Structure formats: C-alpha cells, structure tokens
Amino acid sequence: MPGNTRTPKARALGAALRSAREERNIGLRQLAKQIECAPGTLSRWETGDRCPKPADIARILTTLGVTGEKYEEILDMANGASAPHWLAVSLPEQRQQLSALLEFERTAKSITHAAPLLIPGLLQSTTYIRAIMTAGGVPPEEVETRIAIRVGRREAITRNDEPVRLKAAIGEAALRQIVGSPDAMSEQLDHLLQLSELKNVDVHVVPFKSGWHPALEGLFVLIESDEAPPAVHLENRRSGLFLHEPADIEIYREAAETVFSTALDAAESKQHIAKVRKEMEAEL
Numbered sequence: 155m156p157g158n159t160r161t162p163k164a165r166a167l168g169a170a171l172r173s174a175r176e177e178r179n180i181g182l183r184q185l186a187k188q189i190e191c192a193p194g195t196l197s198r199w200e201t202g203d204r205c206p207k208p209a210d211i212a213r214i215l216t217t218l219g220v221t222g223e224k225y226e227e228i229l230d231m232a233n234g235a236s237a238p239h240w241l242a243v244s245l246p247e248q249r250q251q252l253s254a255l256l257e258f259e260r261t262a263k264s265i266t267h268a269a270p271l272l273i274p275g276l277l278q279s280t281t282y283i284r285a286i287m288t289a290g291g292v293p294p295e296e297v298e299t300r301i302a303i304r305v306g307r308r309e310a311i312t313r314n315d316e317p318v319r320l321k322a323a324i325g326e327a328a329l330r331q332i333v334g335s336p337d338a339m340s341e342q343l344d345h346l347l348q349l350s351e352l353k354n355v356d357v358h359v360v361p362f363k364s365g366w367h368p369a370l371e372g373l374f375v376l377i378e379s380d381e382a383p384p385a386v387h388l389e390n391r392r393s394g395l396f397l398h399e400p401a402d403i404e405i406y407r408e409a410a411e412t413v414f415s416t417a418l419d420a421a422e423s424k425q426h427i428a429k430v431r432k433e434m435e436a437e438l
Contacts, residue, residue, distance in 0.1 A: 162385045162396035163240040165202030166254035167231040171211070172200040174218050174228070189213050202382070205235045240396040251394045255387060256303070258377045259310045262318045266376040268369035268413045270325035270360070272333075275304055276311055277322060277357070279345035285334025311355055321356045323369060323413045329359065329430045336434055343431040350424055358417035359426045367416045368409035376406050 175185055182200070186193040191210075198204040206214075211232055215225050227246050234240065242251040259265065259276070267274040273282060283304050287297045310318045324346075332339050350357040360367065368374075378384045386397040386406045397403070418426055 160202050160383055161236060161240070161398050162254060162258070163231060163237070164205045164235045165382060166240075166250055166257070167205065167211075167228070167235055168200045168202040169254065169257050170228045170231065170250070171206075171214055174215065174220050174224075175200075178218055180218065185214070185217065188217050205232065208232050238397075238399045239402075242394045243392065248394055251387075251396065252303075254396070256307060258379070258382075258385065258387075259307055259318065261381055262310065262377050262379050264319040264321070264378045265310075266378075266410050267320065267322045267373070268375075268410060269322065269328055269373045270369045271331065271373070272328050273324065273342060273346065274320075274322050274375075276307055276320060277324075277346055277349055277355075278304065279338075279342045280305055281338045282333055282342040282345075285338055289333075311349070311352065317352070317354045319354045319356075321358070321414075323358050323360050323410070323417050325360050325369065326362050326426075326430075329427060336437065340431060340434050343427055343434070347424060347427055347431070350420070350427075356420055357423050357427075358414055358420065359423040360413065360417045361426065364416035367413045369413045374406055374409065376403070376410060 175182070182196055183193050186196045189196075189210075195204070199206045199210070208229060211229050215221075215228060220228065223246075227250065230246070231250060240251070242248045265276070267276070272286075278286075280301065283301050284297070287300055292300055311320050329343065333342070346357065349355050360369065372388065372390070375387045376384065377387065383398055384403050386402060388395045388397070397406075417423070
C-alpha cells in the first residue's frame with residue numbers, strides 16, 4: 155500500500171527504478187511525462203519516500219523497455235516494501251539486498267559493524283576476499299565479478315570527498331582464523347592496520363578475555379545516514395535481513411555500546427593486531 159515508507163526495501167525499489175531509467179539515459183521529467191505522472195511523485199518513488207503501486211511499476215518498466223527476469227524482480231520488490239523488516243531468502247531477493255546494501259554504504263554517514271568471526275567486508279583485503287569466495291563455493295565464473303564488487307565497496311571509506319565514518323568491533327577470532335593461507339592472513343592484518351590509520355576508521359579488537367557480548371550472537375551492521383532513517387543489516391549463509399523499526403534500531407544501538415565497552419581502545423587494538431601479525435609471521 156502506498157504511503158510514507160522510506161523503508162530499506164522501498165529505498166531499494168526506488169534505486170532499481172532510478173537505475174533502470176538512467177541506464178537508458180532518460181531524464182526524470184521526460185519519463186514522468188511519458189507515464190503521465192507528476193515529476194515530484196516519480197522522484198519520491200525513486201528515493202523511496204513513497205512506494206508505487208505494482209501497476210505504476212509495471213508502467214514505468216514497460217515504458218523503459220525493461221523485460222524478462224529483471225522486470226519480474228523489480229516488480230516483485232513492491233511486495234512487502236512497507237513491512238517492518240525485509241527478509242531475503244531466494245537468490246533474486248539476496249541480489250536485491252546486496253544492491254541495496256551497496257547503495258546504503260555509499261550514502262551512509264556512519265556505519266557500525268560488529269564482526270566476531272570474520273574481518274568486516276569494508277576492511278577485507280583482495281586476497282582475503284578471494285579466499286572466502288573460493289572456499290565458499292562461489293561458481294568460478296562469478297568469482298572475479300564478486301571480488302570486484304566487494305573491493306569497490308571500499309570506496310565508501312577511502313574516498314576523499316566525505317568518506318563514511320566506520321566503527322568496527324572485530325573479534326580476536328577473526329584475527330587468528332586462517333582464511334586462505336597464513337600469508338593471506340598476514341596480508342589481511344597489514345591491510346587492516348593500514349586502513350585503521352584513516353581518520354574516519356575506528357578499529358577496535360574484542361579480545362577473547364572480554365567475556366560475553368551481543369556480537370557473539372552474530373554479526374550486525376548499523377547504517378546511519380542524513381538522507382534516510384537508520385537500518386540494521388543481519389546476514390547468514392542462507393538469508394539476509396534488514397530491520398528499520400525504531401525499537402529494533404535502539405536494541406542494536408545498545409548492543410553496539412555493549413560490544414565496544416568490552417573492546418580494546420583504538421591504540422590498544424592496533425598493538426594487538428600487530429602482535430597477532432608478528433606471531434603469525436613467526437609461524438610461517
């Protein structure tokens with residue numbers, strides 16, 4: 155049902171419509187005229203401020219010449235666009251969530267990432283990414299494309315113009331787990347130390363001795379932006395979940411505070427990472 159949504163799925167639907175329009179080099183006003191719609195309404199659909207009806211989406215896609223699988227995927231995104239959460243289980247839904255996550259990272263003001271077992275995606279080295287993709291059963295013909303996508307995500311924190319503020323709590327297990335090879339992990343730790351020198355990146359290690367903390371229940375990412383309400387992203391091997399209700403956001407803000415209260419400070423974390431790196435080098 156249309157309304158003031160601004161949910162993660164409504165934003166993703168709007169981004170998909172905007173992308174389809176821009177791919178055909180058609181201006182917003184031009185398309186609005188072709189579908190007999192007010193430019194302001196079309197703009198709000200593309201930003202996710204309002205969710206179009208399926209008939210509106212079909213009219214847009216037909217006018218743009220979008221057909222086949224892409225047509226069906228975008229049209230399907232209207233289902234549950236105003237729901238309190240967005241659960242993606244099927245491969246098409248997971249692709250939609252990945253596209254949404256990339257867009258949210260790009261436009262975020264700050265990202266808080268609690269990662270107990272793996273290095274956060276924005277901080278992963280290329281070799282580490284390749285090891286995950288290869289061991290994780292990604293089809294060989296898709297590996298290079300997926301690596302390029304994940305490497306491209308780094309731009310959110312490394313760009314010169316208003317980079318995203320990243321605050322990461324990384325479990326000690328993520329530092330010591332050999333992903334790929336000892337050489338690959340040494341490279342990853344060097345990469346992590348290098349990125350931790352950026353003014354907009356705060357890396358905090360949660361040591362084994364820290365005791366219980368909410369990140370032990372699983373990784374979570376809190377994304378905040380000046381352009382849209384905050385969202386939390388959760389992910390496992392079979393599904394992804396976006397939450398945006400205020401009560402859910404508050405729960406994960408509190409969880410983040412608890413996690414970081416058990417972590418080492420930034421300076422201690424760099425020393426700890428360097429220590430693990432040295433121990434790993436000695437074992438090579």
